[in-house]
Amino acid sequence: MDISVIGCGYLGAVHAASMAQLGHDVVGIEVDVPKAELLASGTAPFHEPGFETLLKDSLASGRLRFSSDMADAAGSQVHFVCVGTPQKRGEYAADLRYVESATESLTDVLAPGELVVGKSTVPVGTAARLAELVTGKVPGALLAWNPEFLREGFAVQDTLHPDRLVYGLPAGTDGDTARALLDEVYATIVADGTPQVVTDYATAEMVKTAANSFLATKISFINAMAELCEATGADVKQLADAIGYDDRIGRKFLNAGLGFGGGCLPKDIRAFMARAGELGADQALTFLREVDNINMRRRIRMVELAREVCDGSLLGKRIAVLGAAFKPDSDDIRDSPALNVAAQLQLQGATVRVTDPAANENIRRSWPQLEVVETAEEAAHRADAVLVLTEWKQFRELDPVAFGQVVARKAVLDGRQALDRDTWVAAGWSYRALGRRAG
Template sequence: MKVSVIGCGYLGAVHAASMAEMGHEVVGVDVDERKVAALREAKAPFYEPGFEELLARTLATGRLRFSTDIADASGSVLHFVCVGTPQKRGEYAADMHFVEAAVESLLQVLTPGDLVVGKSTVPVGTAAQLADMVAEKVPGALLVWNPEFLREGFAVQDTLHPDRLVYGLPEGPDGEVAERMLDEVYAPIVARGTPKVTTDYATAEMVKTAANSFLATKISFINAMAELCEATGADVKLLADAIGYDDRIGRKFLNAGLGFGGGCLPKDIRAFMARAGELGADQALTFLREVDNINMRRRIRMVELAREVCDGSLLGKRVAVLGAAFKPDSDDIRDSPALNVAAQLQLQGAVVRVTDPAAVDNSRRQWPQLDYADTAEEAAERADAVLVLTEWTQYRELDPVAFGKVVAQKRVLDGRNALDREAWTAAGWTYRALGRRSG
């Protein structure tokens, strides 16, 4: 099939290359000339394992190309809308400017029988409004909502081998036509028996925000337990292990620590609350405000813990921060807890050096006031304390004996409960972590 992908950021670029990998003829369209130029050269404008190889392979087939001109989407029968919905400045609500602009630009090239496929995370009610706009301007063109469920670090796998497909369809015969077209574009995925949920617009729009809200709640729950563990002397890691054996609960997302960040969970739960308020159902989601508050308190507590470890004052103390991305296997620093903590430490007088395997360049651009190092050893040279704030494999696998020869004081704060506490304490380190006894 001939396919266009509008918006070639993280979601759109991966989706475009994946559609080409499935055998479709794909054009990716974006207004950012530098991004398009990089993609044309098979250079990924972000860090994502496996993506650059996929990009090079699909470009070489001739089935994938990129453009800054919406006219190049003409002739495609499916048009995926993959633009961002950031949080509005000074508000909880999502900024819909990019989604609306993308659909308006598509109206120039849409023809009857085309299918607009929304993948962006949007407030409930958006799809119905956009469907009316499309139907009014291009009778015979249809709109569906097909939310994405990508995990950064696993985006290629999650696109080519998703755990489910969700189709938000119009009612009646139009819905049947749209479903057939989606089944065709996702034919290899459908053929594997991947679970598929066909539903109305509103339910499809809510699936992503509901899923993210549940995950955020689970993370904040275990972090609330970590607060209690610190007050009682209990151990949150053992607590999580014990309750995680209950298959109704499960162990995933029960790793207490610095909390969540990134471009999805924080802004999605806030937008969900804002939309519920607009619909007069704000009381249904008041718990998410506390989920958000617990998450933000983790950052404050990490700074307090660093101060405690540094004998009650951060002034003039050398602190190494290992990790800048909000999660491993990513260079995404949006709402990064690690960088937020690093900046707070610096404001309180610490001499902070930050390192990350992938996110240093992005961090330098967004947080130029911080000092950066290329390696963990360079960041930790003569450090009074080491904070592990992103659980990269490289940091999990550090040799505490060898690493101890670099620092001035063997004091480590495990912000992600990612290290082997026994190995580090055996090597002479003072070990502290959120929700766990000191070692």
């Protein structure tokens, strides 16, 4: 099929290359000219395992190209809208300017019988409104909503081998036509037996926000238990292991620590709350406010823990921060808990050195006040405390004996339950982690 992908940021670029990998002829439309040129050269503008190889292969096949001109989307049978929906400045609500602008521009080149497919995460009710825009300007064109469920670090896998496909479709024969087109797009994935949920616009929109809200709630639940564990002397890791054996609960997302960040969970749960308020159903989601509050308290507690380890004062103390991306295998520093902690430590008088295997250049651009170094050893040179705040493999596999020769004081704060406490304690380190007894 001929496919266009409107917006080639993280979601759109991966989607475009993946659709070409599935055998379609794809044009990615990106209004940021330098980014479009970078993608066209086969260079990934962000860190994502396996993506650059996929990008180069798709370009080499001749089935993928990039453009900054919306006119190049003309003639495609299916148009995926993949632009961002950031949080509005000073509000909880999602900023829909980019989705609305992209859809409006697309209608200028859209033809009857073509399908617009929204993949962006939007507040419930957006798809119905955009469908009116599309069909009003181009009678005979269709709109569907097909939310994405990408995990950063696994985006290629999640696009080519998703755990489900969700179609939000219009009613009647238009819905049948839209489904047939989507099934053709995803023919290989459908043939693999991937579960499909075929539903209305509102349900499809809510699937993504409900999923993110559930995951955020699970993370904040175990972090609330960590607060209680610190008050009682219990161990949150053993607690999580024990309740995780219950298959109704499961062990995933029960690692207590610094909490969630990034460009999805925080802004999505806030936008969900904001939209519920607009609909007069805000009481249904009041628990998400506490989910958000618990998450933010973890950052404050990590700073407090660092102060405790440094004998009650951060003034003049040298602190190494290992990890800055909001999660491993990513260079995404949006709403990064690690960087928030690093900045607070510095504001309170510490000398902070930060390192991350993928995000260093992003930190230098966005957080110029922080000192960024290339290696864990450089960050930890003569440090009074080492904070592991992103669970990169490189940090999990550090040799505590050799690493202990670099620091001034063997004190480690494990913000992600990433280290083997017994191994580090045996090597002479004092070990602290949120919700766990000191080692």
